[in-house]
Amino acid sequence: MPHADTxxxxxxxxxxxxxxxxxxxxxxxxFRVQRGxxxxxxxxxxxGKSTTIKMLTTLVRPTSGDISIxxxxxxKRPLRVRQRIGVVLQQPSYEPTLSVEKAxxxxxxxxxxxxxxxxxxxxxxxxxFDLAGVRSRRNEDLSIGQRRRVQVARExxxxxxxxxxxxxxxxxxxxxxxxxxxxxxxxxRATGLSIFYTTHILTEAEYLCDEIAIMxxxxxxxxxxxxxxxxxxxxxxxxxxHLPYRPPNIRDLLSGMDGCRIEFGGDHRFxxxxxxxTGSRAAITIRSSESELVLLRVLGILRENRIEIEDLSAVPTxxxxxxLNMTEELKGQQGGPDAGxxxxxxxxxxxxxxxxxx
Amino acid sequence: MTHPIxxxxxxxxxxxxxxxxxxxxxIFPLVYIFVAGFAYAPLVQGIQFGAAKDLDYPAFLASGMxxxxxxxxxxxxxxxxxxxxxxxxxxxxxxxxxxxxxYIISNICTIAIVGLVSAAFIMAVGYPVFFEDAEISLVTIPxxxxxxxxxxxxxxxxASIISTRLSSSEGFNxxxxxxxxxxxxxxxxxxxxxxxxxxxxxxxxxxxLTYLVDVIRAGIFGSVDAFVAVEVAVLxxxxxxxxxxxxxxxxxxxx
Numbered sequence: 001m002p003h004a005d006t007x008x009x010x011x012x013x014x015x016x017x018x019x020x021x022x023x024x025x026x027x028x029x030x031f032r033v034q035r036g037x038x039x040x041x042x043x044x045x046x047x048g049k050s051t052t053i054k055m056l057t058t059l060v061r062p063t064s065g066d067i068s069i070x071x072x073x074x075x076k077r078p079l080r081v082r083q084r085i086g087v088v089l090q091q092p093s094y095e096p097t098l099s100v101e102k103a104x105x106x107x108x109x110x111x112x113x114x115x116x117x118x119x120x121x122x123x124x125x126x127x128x129f130d131l132a133g134v135r136s137r138r139n140e141d142l143s144i145g146q147r148r149r150v151q152v153a154r155e156x157x158x159x160x161x162x163x164x165x166x167x168x169x170x171x172x173x174x175x176x177x178x179x180x181x182x183x184x185x186x187x188x189r190a191t192g193l194s195i196f197y198t199t200h201i202l203t204e205a206e207y208l209c210d211e212i213a214i215m216x217x218x219x220x221x222x223x224x225x226x227x228x229x230x231x232x233x234x235x236x237x238x239x240x241x242h243l244p245y246r247p248p249n250i251r252d253l254l255s256g257m258d259g260c261r262i263e264f265g266g267d268h269r270f271x272x273x274x275x276x277x278t279g280s281r282a283a284i285t286i287r288s289s290e291s292e293l294v295l296l297r298v299l300g301i302l303r304e305n306r307i308e309i310e311d312l313s314a315v316p317t318x319x320x321x322x323x324l325n326m327t328e329e330l331k332g333q334q335g336g337p338d339a340g341x342x343x344x345x346x347x348x349x350x351x352x353x354x355x356x357x358x
Numbered sequence: 359m360t361h362p363i364x365x366x367x368x369x370x371x372x373x374x375x376x377x378x379x380x381x382x383x384x385i386f387p388l389v390y391i392f393v394a395g396f397a398y399a400p401l402v403q404g405i406q407f408g409a410a411k412d413l414d415y416p417a418f419l420a421s422g423m424x425x426x427x428x429x430x431x432x433x434x435x436x437x438x439x440x441x442x443x444x445x446x447x448x449x450x451x452x453x454x455x456x457x458x459x460x461y462i463i464s465n466i467c468t469i470a471i472v473g474l475v476s477a478a479f480i481m482a483v484g485y486p487v488f489f490e491d492a493e494i495s496l497v498t499i500p501x502x503x504x505x506x507x508x509x510x511x512x513x514x515x516x517a518s519i520i521s522t523r524l525s526s527s528e529g530f531n532x533x534x535x536x537x538x539x540x541x542x543x544x545x546x547x548x549x550x551x552x553x554x555x556x557x558x559x560x561x562x563x564x565x566x567l568t569y570l571v572d573v574i575r576a577g578i579f580g581s582v583d584a585f586v587a588v589e590v591a592v593l594x595x596x597x598x599x600x601x602x603x604x605x606x607x608x609x610x611x612x613x
Binding site (some may be wrong): 054058059060079082083085087089091092093095096097102106108110111112137266329 | 359360365366368369372373376440441445446447449450451452454455456457613
């Protein structure tokens with residue numbers, strides 16, 4: 001199917017699927033990314049993120065569907081696509097025997113960047129990625145975090161219109177992670193670069209991305225802005241109750257609660273019998289869109305049974321919790337091996353909300 | 359902007375030229391030629407080669423070292439593919455402005471360049487040892503160059519095939535070292551096939567290094583005969599066959 005080179009679209013994926021033998025890695029995924037924006041692609045391990053990014057970067061051909069990158073048909077003209085994109089893959093990639101400085105320079109050379117420009121960019125990237133102190137060190141002698149920074153910095157040696165980053169902060173310490181996110185943000189603002197960013201660190205996506213897609217088991221569940229996702233799916237609050245000990249009958253006591261999801265956790269697993277006041281601390285996490293009502297009922301039950309409360313808090317559901325809920329709900333619907341489990345001690349679902357899909 | 363293949367060759371040569379590789383390429387053959395060659399000379403009498411030509415052992419060994427070094431260097435260059443896979447650079451290159459065709463041809467070019475430079479180096483170093491017997495002419499130079507290029511492609515392709523088929527470092531090292539040992543010492547690089555007992559003698563001619571060494575030695579000492587012509591043909595066929603297999607495997611290599 002031909003794609004129009006629309007001025008505002010850099011990625012147009014339509015009904016893309018990828019099968020490995022009989023296993024479906026990506027199943028009928030459709031989405032569009034606007035130019036000059038950061039698009040976050042979230043999903044747990046094995047969700048199909050890396051397969052999707054490999055199809056978008058032309059490393060792998062889709063089994064079916066159409067992909068247009070910067071207005072170019074990625075299946076028919078992969079080389080033309082690759083000439084205009086940058087890719088930082090999930091797994092480390094480096095030239096072990098080259099120094100950091102030489103590795104940056106050679107990577108620029110591979111992209112046909114002239115010598116003078118390479119020298120200038122090498123110097124500025126060494127500073128911006130805090131690599132000047134290890135410029136003469138060989139890649140194989142670097143720490144994992146330093147090597148990762150070289151891998152990301154290297155990609156900025158050449159010009160590009162669209163950058164794919166597959167979990168680029170893996171191995172970075174919190175400071176380096178924040179520095180990288182700030183660098184990317186500034187780069188987008190200054191140059192209009194478009195970024196496709198996969199991660200399973202939700203705070204990163206919330207901080208960096210203009211739009212977020214959530215994927216699980218090869219399927220796209222939602223695509224929207226972080227705020228819209230929270231407004232749409234984060235209408236519930238999370239109540240956390242800590243108990244100084246684990247009452248043996250707590251599951252039974254709360255079993256009749258509707259309109260909420262309850263997870264039991266703590267230092268020891270909840271279970272039948274054996275609990276005592278000298279046992280370990282326990283935690284109950286309750287998620288509900290009717291949190292006030294649910295809280296009153298729970299407090300009533302605890303008071304009636306003379307169960308002491310150590311600590312109680314209620315917070316709006318974070319993007320991370322939305323993500324966990326969505327992916328777990330899908331597991332439950334698909335009857336996965338751990339469907340229904342939740343929290344440390346095994347959860348019990350009373351949710352009234354069904355799974356949501358895009 | 360230079361062609362993608364040239365850019366990849368530039369990169370391949372840069373990453374290959376590390377101290378370990380240079381020591382392997384320079385020190386090893388020098389020790390063989392000037393230590394082993396002269397130390398064994400009193401034990402090994404004149405070696406008959408071609409039409410009634412007696413070579414002393416250092417001259418015989420130095421000429422054999424050219425083929426040996428081509429094999430050595432191109433096996434190492436062929437390992438570029440292994441290292442690229444191991445260190446994630448294969449996928450990185452494939453996601454850049456290159457095709458698999460660029461990658462395959464650039465590796466073959468790198469291997470050929472390394473092979474030729476290696477051959478030229480040993481020729482230069484070994485020349486004082488064999489210059490009295492050398493009969494290099496306009497007819498034999500193309501044979502030497504052909505042998506060097508065909509041998510490079512052959513051993514480079516072999517290393518590429520091993521690189522694409524194996525995934526564990528241990529397996530790769532065991533195979534490469536075994537291949538190296540067999541090729542190096544079950545060949546005519548260090549000693550002539552004449553006089554060697556069966557089945558070792560037959561094993562010599564199951565080894566492509568024997569053909570490479572014989573062709574280059576014949577070119578240097580000007581003793582090209584019908585048997586050498588057959589060896590040239592065998593070398594060419596083997597190089598082509600292994601190149602085709604290596605290219606196919608590289609084309610199918612998953613990222």
